[in-house]
Amino acid sequence: MKQIIFITSNKHKVREANKIGKSFGVEFKQKFFSYPEIRADSVNDVAKEGAKYCYEKLRKALIVEDSGLFINALNKFPGTYSKFVLGKIGLDGILRLMQNKKDRTAFFVSSVGFADKNQIKTFNGVVKGKIAKKIRGSCGFGYDPVFIPNGFRKTYGEDDKIKNKTSHRFKSITKFCKWYHKYS
Ligand code: IMP
Numbered sequence: 425m426k427q428i429i430f431i432t433s434n435k436h437k438v439r440e441a442n443k444i445g446k447s448f449g450v451e452f453k454q455k456f457f458s459y460p461e462i463r464a465d466s467v468n469d470v471a472k473e474g475a476k477y478c479y480e481k482l483r484k485a486l487i488v489e490d491s492g493l494f495i496n497a498l499n500k501f502p503g504t505y506s507k508f509v510l511g512k513i514g515l516d517g518i519l520r521l522m523q524n525k526k527d528r529t530a531f532f533v534s535s536v537g538f539a540d541k542n543q544i545k546t547f548n549g550v551v552k553g554k555i556a557k558k559i560r561g562s563c564g565f566g567y568d569p570v571f572i573p574n575g576f577r578k579t580y581g582e583d584d585k586i587k588n589k590t591s592h593r594f595k596s597i598t599k600f601c602k603w604y605h606k607y608s
Contacts, residue, residue, distance in 0.1 A: 425451045428538075428604060429486040431459065431478050436565040437489055441597045443588055448601035457482065467492055467504055467535040468546050475537030476544050485540035487600065491592060493532050493567045495555060497525040506566065515559050515570050528554040532571065534592035536600045547603070549595025563587070 430438055430452040441452040459481075462473045467490040474488040492506035498521060502509035509518075522528060529552070536547040553573040561569050561581025569581030573590050580587040588594060 425449055426605065427451045427453055429453050429455050429482075429484055431455050431457045431474075431486055431488045433458075434565070437491075437593065440588065440591070440593050441489075444594055444597045445601055448598075448605050450601045450604055452487075455486070459488070461490070461504075464504060465500075467533050468548060470504055471535035471537030472544055472546050473537075475539035475546075479539035479541075479544070483541075486538070488537045489534060489593070489596070490537070491532060491534040493530060493571065495522070495530040497522065497527040497529075510566060515567065518555070518567070518570060519557070519559070522555050530555050530571065532567075532592040534596040536596045538600065538604070545603075547596045547599040549592040549597070549599065551590055551592045551595070 426449055430441060432438060432454060433456055438452055438454040445452055457478060459474050459477045461470050464470055470490040471488055474490060478486055478488060492503045494500040494503050531550055531552045534549045538545045551573055553571050556570045556572050556579050559569045560579045563581050563584040564587060569579055571580050576586055578586060
């Protein structure tokens with residue numbers, strides 16, 4: 425097993441990453457370390473700057489991950505502010521903003537930022553879907569109970585098995601694992 429430090433306070437992200445990492449021989453070790461998240465519209469930029477900052481402070485190979493939900497009818501809101509917005513208005517607030525919206529399409533984006541002494545690299549994943557009309561299910565975290573991935577009827581909150589095979593994080597972490605497995 426190859427190990428890598430995963431800087432995050434979110435245990436759900438680490439659990440999801442380790443389910444994926446298993447088949448690639450990569451193990452993610454959670455580390456709590458607070459780093460500034462830059463203000464940017466792209467999770468890619470946030471992950472890149474985060475990884476760079478953490479490496480400069482810790483001097484160990486590591487990853488950070490930045491992700492968000494982008495709702496098309498809301499001009500891609502809440503995007504990189506997803507965590508903050510959820511804390512302020514909750515899922516009920518999001519559903520209220522979506523009342524009477526015909527277009528319920530949305531997508532999650534995840535960007536894994538890797539940094540070590542040689543380089544800073546990012547790995548991205550996107551999953552498209554739509555916003556449910558009600559909160560459904562209690563698996564996972566964040567916006568999972570209101571997100572229905574394309575091709576399915578259930579929300580991620582109702583079925584975490586679907587999430588583990590289709591999500592933005594599944595895609596970004598898979599890309600990272602394939603690369604890291606070979607990288608020495
Ligand atoms: P951050 O990447 O820790 O800045 O937080 C991103 C925020 O986006 C999370 O706190 C969630 O609110 C939301 N989010 C990101 N990924 C997911 C996911 O897989 N499911 C549900 N919500 C997510």
